[in-house]
Amino acid sequence: MSATATTWRIPAVGVDLDGDLTVPDGAEGLVLFAHGSGSSRRSPRNRAVAGTLQRRGLATLLADLLTPDEEQYDASTGGLRFDIAMLAQRLTGIADWAGRRPETAGLPLGLFGASTGAAAALVTAAARPGAVRAVVSRGGRPDLAGEALAAVAAPTLLVVGGLDRTVLQLNEEARAAMTAPVELRIVPGASHLFEEPGALDLVARHAGEWFAAHLVPPTGRSDRA
Template sequence: METRFHNDISIPVNGIRLRGELCVPINASSIIVFSHGSGSSRLSPRNRQVALYLQKRNFGTLLFDLLTPEEDHNYHNRFEIDLLQERLVQATIWLQNFPVARNTAIGFFGASTGAASALKAVIDLPYVFALVSRGGRPDLAMQDLPTVNVPTLLIVGSEDEQVLQYNRMAYQMLNCEKSLEIVNGATHLFEEPGKMEIVSELAANWFNQHVPNPSA
């Protein structure tokens, strides 16, 4: 896969720096920004698996830490959704001004609690063209769901019973274009053989369906 940029980066946000990895394939017209779950990071093996698949489908990807290592030591910060939302918004604004990413469309991929941050962030960033949630916790952003106006795909494992219930409730509250995909036999982390491949394919198809035509 040819890339025009693939490197570790440092994102300045409100006086701190967040570590990340940006990959932009040569023919990419959009970049998917990942919002990881609590206790995870830019190094999440499952998010990286999805990112690699998206790169092969000509989507750029940005994986970054929502918290500094010091902040992550405070367990409370991992569930401070408003803080994580603000970090996601600021990182996205930074990305749009980064030379290699200018004039590219932006999508979001959120996992677990990171999906709640992404759902809240798109309210401040209405130009985000699509959002995918993997095993998301939309219950942590429930009051904001009716104002989400971005095509949203909720992916949940059939064996992740509590989170599936949260996502069924969220689906009813969303007023945007939406879809709920239940992956049969998958638990919360989609660790079962072949399940992350299904997630990757569903996500890529959703983004591909909604990405703006660069020539339009």
């Protein structure tokens, strides 16, 4: 399957952020990635998941939520990665931008959040209930979304490593606070970063299945693997 890959400077709430957009021919939806905890659009784990989604006919947008200067500051202080309100505001701005782009306008929108980016994704889902169709969290901190959890309408999948016990408990608490359809899937023997053999592949498969079920319109589904 061929795809068009482009890099953009995306205006988002007073800053310009770098984003990598990949649109397969005949794309049936768009998944916007929300990174967190010191990560960026270069995250090898998120890029691996994005590749799987692209092979399923989904466009992906991996965008930084911090500027280069902010990334440098955060790397030394950790002072921005937990600023969920700021991250969510920028993610929402990026989602709005994608909704105006000719390449992606009209595509059903899903969000894939990792670590603190999962909280930002859920806050964005609550802020844009008419636009966000599905959310997937990988080793995320959905609990940090706070009161926004109850306002999320999009079906949400929480994927957590079986060895990541503290984060697993926090995900269980977040699930209990949500009113949207939500499912918690545990990857046996996996730690927080899903570095064990086959663990990330399973995350990607879960994400692909979730977006296929909740993001892609039934008339647009295909047999892409």
